């Protein structure tokens with residue numbers, strides 16, 4: 539009988555799901571993470587679409603690991619945080635999940651990478667709904683088992699406007715599992731200050747690194763567990779913030 543040779547198990551480095559040792563990176567400010575994004579695009583030539591695809595695909599994997607069943611409803615805003623939501627939808631659909639995208643703005647108002655991914659989602663005949671009133675949002679969330687917050691990310695400034703506040707209020711009232719993408723909508727990335735209607739997440743999936751606003755005690759109940767998803771930004775670009783492992 540063939541007895542498989544016993545080999546020493548290689549020492550497993552702490553790996554994230556992408557199979558490379560998960561570097562420990564300092565928490566970044568809004569300005570730092572947005573400049574990393576910009577440098578990756580302008581100095582390294584990585585297209586924003588590639589960063590968004592890595593972000594959305596990585597987030598979809600983490601969602602599948604943490605909320606593996608039920609209907610996923612993704613609330614999308616106007617910018618690239620919303621753009622991530624269309625990528626997440628496409629990858630969850632590929633995992634044969636029931637997925638609905640609910641855009642709180644007219645799709646025509648999107649631009650750049652977000653508009654590109656919204657168009658792909660529509661051409662792929664994913665379930666994409668536009669809901670620009672509280673009643674319409676309510677009607678699309680009633681059967682959600684998981685709600686994903688792709689309303690606002692690092693581009694948020696000032697108090698939540700109109701429909702965004704409505705969307706967060708409605709989402710917070712449901713029994714669904716709530717997952718925030720990059721930062722819970724309503725939370726200030728730097729100060730951690732939370733709008734009265736901040737998305738209450740059980741899990742926050744954030745890109746590149748944790749944000750400095752996540753360090754405050756008051757924000758823990760809004761963040762839930764935190765997972766950092768790398769999006770392909772070169773290690774050299776992150777070097778100033780890598781912590782000794």
Ligand SMILES: NC(=O)C1=CN([C@@H]2O[C@H](COP(=O)(O)OP(=O)(O)OC[C@H]3O[C@@H](n4cnc5c(N)ncnc54)[C@H](OP(=O)(O)O)[C@@H]3O)[C@@H](O)[C@H]2O)[C@H](O)CC1
Nearest residue numbers: 575589617618619690691692693694695696697698699720
């Ligand atoms: N390297 C990375 O981290 C990557 C991050 N990605 C994702 O991109 C977002 C940042 O995207 P951005 O488009 O810059 O900003 P947002 O999507 O957060 O905001 C979009 C627009 O929302 C409006 N806005 C701003 N503040 C408010 C508010 N308080 N209430 C309502 N609406 C608001 C504003 O538009 P206006 O024209 O209405 O002023 C914003 O422009 C990041 O968080 C990640 O999720 C990339 O996908 C990949 C790389």
Ligand SMILES: [K+]
Nearest residue numbers: 687690719721
């Ligand atoms: K968000």
